[in-house]
Amino acid sequence: MIDVTDRKPRSHELTRSGIVLTAKAIARRDGWQAVSIRKIADAIQYSPPIVYEYFDSKDVLLDEIRCEGFRYLSTEYDRVMKLYRDPEKRLFEISLIQWRFATEKPEVYQVMYNLDGAYCTLPISQSADMQAVGDVVRETIFSFIPKAKEAIQKLYFEWWATSHGFIMLALLLRDQQPLAQSEQVYQETMRRFVRGLR
């Protein structure tokens, strides 16, 4: 039973962001498998169908959070680009952001790559937000290794795979190997990767 009396009136935008925040909060606490439309509705003190006024489906809600994650990365990358001029420094700092993001907002990282029970069926490939992230990294690589488009794409693929692989494995083995130790190996590897580009 919903008690309407203690439900504060909120704007459309506030309710919408409330849904997103609640979904992430539940995912962070209990994992994505525990996130349900009913629990979200409960938390924002509405009935389940209201959620569908804001998102056509659970899939679309997850996709929103996913894109939000890529957009966040994009702005962080831009910040680095403005802060440093040295391409080598740039790519290394971008690598550090990747680690920081994955460890500080694991629930977002999970839904971005469909990890640990998070599952969004919408294709990630066509996402313009993900493409934008790639553009910044490719541009950075190009700025000190001006090669053909295919070569840049290959280097980007290698950078991404290395970064993502280390992060994923570090999170997977975090109860065997302390995160701080994995982070050290990560930084070492990414520094070596960046240096190897020269």
Add this chain to the structure above:
Amino acid sequence: MIDVTDRKPRSHELTRSGIVLTAKAIARRDGWQAVSIRKIADAIQYSPPIVYEYFDSKDVLLDEIRCEGFRYLSTEYDRVMKLYRDPEKRLFEISLIQWRFATEKPEVYQVMYNLDGAYCTLPISQSADMQAVGDVVRETIFSFIPKAKEAIQKLYFEWWATSHGFIMLALLLRDQQPLAQSEQVYQETMRRFVRGLR
């Protein structure tokens, strides 16, 4: 309604492996999200509770498939160890097995790492089967880089992260970048990694 007349009598072992095979078949066709106890029971022509005679829960069933995957890798690694004596060749061939396994049995690879809707809550860390896989790789690395235990563990971590990262990303981007092309980059990278150990 279940028609008992056309259900063939099977041994305990045969029914058990039937459950595992059916789960993998559904996962391969429609993804792990589509795998349900009822669908498995339907396929093996039994009622749902029968599945619980063989596996305490869906989680345990997934864990079995996961461990089976690690055991398969283990035997394949052993095969390579017997086939080649050169440590460099050994580690490279093991890397190739990793790729082949992930692309030929994606549904098993997914459940091993909780990817794409596959979700097993049982901790993977304590799995002896996973440990066995690691032992073979660590041993291989040690055989031509005899270093301290921590250094070997670090190299193993790097090898695993690199291999897994490339494979994951290749599968993720397979509709943008053909798998054959990604495989080439993978082989190149793993060869470089192995060479870099000298």
Add this chain to the structure above:
DNA sequence: GCGGTCAGATTAACACCGTTAGCTAACCAA
């Protein structure tokens, strides 16, 4: 033949899930 036992398998239920159809109650213009 008859009653009892036991294992194998089933049905039916519980509490969830995503999603949707349809209702209610409040408001506002005419």
Add this chain to the structure above:
DNA sequence: TTGGTTAGCTAACGGTGTTAATCTGACCGC
């Protein structure tokens, strides 16, 4: 007072993992 619009709800459908209770039928001693 109507009529219409709108926000929000309840209730339902078909699905999920899981379990308690029940049924079925074969076997065995008498």
